Amino acid sequence: MEGRARSWLSEVAVVIAGAMLLLGMIVADGRPAVFSDTNIYVWMGRLQLRPIRYALGPVIGGPTSAAQDPETADEQASELALRRTEMAARSPWFGLTAYIVSALGSLWALAALQSLAASYAIRALWRAAVGGPALEHLILMAALALGTTLPFFAGFAMPDVWAGVGLTALATLLFFSHTLGRLTIAALFLLVLAALSFHQSNAPVALLAVLVAAPAAHFLWRVPWRRMALGAGLLIAAVAGAGGLQIGYDLAIKASTGDTLRSPPFLAARLLADGPGRAYLRRSCHDGAQWALCRFQNLPLDNSQDILWSGDPAKGVFGRAGVAERIRIDREQIRFVLAVIAFDPVGSFKAALGNSWRTLISVNLEDPLRDPHFYLTDPDWRDTYIADLVHDMGSCGASEHDCRPRLDLAIAAYWHGAVCLIALAWLAVAASCKRLRYLALDANLGPTTILLLASLLCNAAVLGVLSGPFARYQARIAWILPMTALLVGAAALRRRQPLRHVAEPGEVG
Numbered sequence: 001m002e003g004r005a006r007s008w009l010s011e012v013a014v015v016i017a018g019a020m021l022l023l024g025m026i027v028a029d030g031r032p033a034v035f036s037d038t039n040i041y042v043w044m045g046r047l048q049l050r051p052i053r054y055a056l057g058p059v060i061g062g063p064t065s066a067a068q069d070p071e072t073a074d075e076q077a078s079e080l081a082l083r084r085t086e087m088a089a090r091s092p093w094f095g096l097t098a099y100i101v102s103a104l105g106s107l108w109a110l111a112a113l114q115s116l117a118a119s120y121a122i123r124a125l126w127r128a129a130v131g132g133p134a135l136e137h138l139i140l141m142a143a144l145a146l147g148t149t150l151p152f153f154a155g156f157a158m159p160d161v162w163a164g165v166g167l168t169a170l171a172t173l174l175f176f177s178h179t180l181g182r183l184t185i186a187a188l189f190l191l192v193l194a195a196l197s198f199h200q201s202n203a204p205v206a207l208l209a210v211l212v213a214a215p216a217a218h219f220l221w222r223v224p225w226r227r228m229a230l231g232a233g234l235l236i237a238a239v240a241g242a243g244g245l246q247i248g249y250d251l252a253i254k255a256s257t258g259d260t261l262r263s264p265p266f267l268a269a270r271l272l273a274d275g276p277g278r279a280y281l282r283r284s285c286h287d288g289a290q291w292a293l294c295r296f297q298n299l300p301l302d303n304s305q306d307i308l309w310s311g312d313p314a315k316g317v318f319g320r321a322g323v324a325e326r327i328r329i330d331r332e333q334i335r336f337v338l339a340v341i342a343f344d345p346v347g348s349f350k351a352a353l354g355n356s357w358r359t360l361i362s363v364n365l366e367d368p369l370r371d372p373h374f375y376l377t378d379p380d381w382r383d384t385y386i387a388d389l390v391h392d393m394g395s396c397g398a399s400e401h402d403c404r405p406r407l408d409l410a411i412a413a414y415w416h417g418a419v420c421l422i423a424l425a426w427l428a429v430a431a432s433c434k435r436l437r438y439l440a441l442d443a444n445l446g447p448t449t450i451l452l453l454a455s456l457l458c459n460a461a462v463l464g465v466l467s468g469p470f471a472r473y474q475a476r477i478a479w480i481l482p483m484t485a486l487l488v489g490a491a492a493l494r495r496r497q498p499l500r501h502v503a504e505p506g507e508v509g
Helices: 002-029 036-060 077-083 092-130 134-147 150-154 161-179 182-198 202-221 225-257 266-274 276-286 292-296 304-309 323-343 345-360 373-377 385-392 409-432 434-440 445-466 471-475 480-494
Strands: none
Touching (some): 002 134, 002 150, 036 092, 036 385, 077 323, 092 150, 092 161, 092 182, 092 225, 092 385, 092 445, 092 480, 134 150, 134 409, 134 480, 150 161, 161 202, 161 445, 161 480, 182 202, 182 225, 202 225, 202 445, 266 276, 266 323, 266 345, 266 445, 276 292, 276 323, 276 345, 292 323, 323 345, 373 385, 409 434, 409 480, 445 480
């Protein structure tokens, strides 16, 4: 029993040490980062806790109803109704997590949690795939901290880092569940569930990657379907669980307010900005169509961010629309998208392909390296939760300029891009060289490599098509490529045969 406890404590220490390496890079850069969407996530988290706070009011001395709550004094019903037309695009569960964790220890606590999750997922995959000792994990985490985008997203108050964490955990479950103990399987499942619950795009990415990797594993490496059944089943359970959590939240809001949560028209905005949607809208409105978007047909409509969020009458659409108009745009969106594709299928496909390609090749850290000065000084932002979160970590100086990141954005782009290119070149050599294929890409690591690389392609396709080629979408998981290259390199150096059972820490037999 004493040996088992010592083994568990050793593994915990290794994972914590790996997380500390990621946090060290965040410290070197300055502090955790925020984004405009951080505000609505934290607000949604606080919103979920209000019934609990009111119920505990008589005990803790706080308000017992919204009427007594100073926090709700400046909330107008019309503004809340407007927010509910876009809340379905944001995860209340990440918001709840971010709010609770940051309330307990500022955004440094959230950065620590996300770093721990990443370190644990990588450690589990490394142990299962190549059986690496503790020192190897620390070397791996140091390499990922110094050479990849991982630490910057671990310190980003957004759900982005969970995409890569969930995909890494999924790879371990799909191909190595037969070697894992129950507690490890349960922990990895929770990471996959969190990833799918924290952002809606992660489920289609994971499902598509598995649809590519599982047949490849079976037909190229003769991996039995039954060996992958548990991992695939856990993925389906996580998809169902994440969907159930979202549906439950939607129903609770519907029951309490009477409103249905809706999303901004991301697909329609993408097609409009790409050109085919713009051409179709103007043609169909001229011919008498009654789209809600027809009111905006004479605007430029060439930038999806302006279409969605700008309040400028010369550019904005969704950001300027009232509640009823937003609801109508949302209800018409699928019909509009299908009509655009039928109107110009070639143009729509070319635009989608171009967006996916531009997403795939992006490792830019524009958002995690954003200076929070704007949020701290702009009249519309300086009184929001974002400003509170930034100031809770310490003063930004009289000018609010002292919290800007230390790492130069251009240097980071060149450095991380070069690391990814080197990793890709090494994987190409390993795949083309017969000896390296024999040494590294066996029936354990070959399918794992396919899954991880497929996840990069699927992520670019899903996010590029559904939203657009924005910098952080691929950068958030770009660290998977160097991690995979290091896994393959370690396997080749060891000249390992396919692994048997990888015991839990302290497990006998």
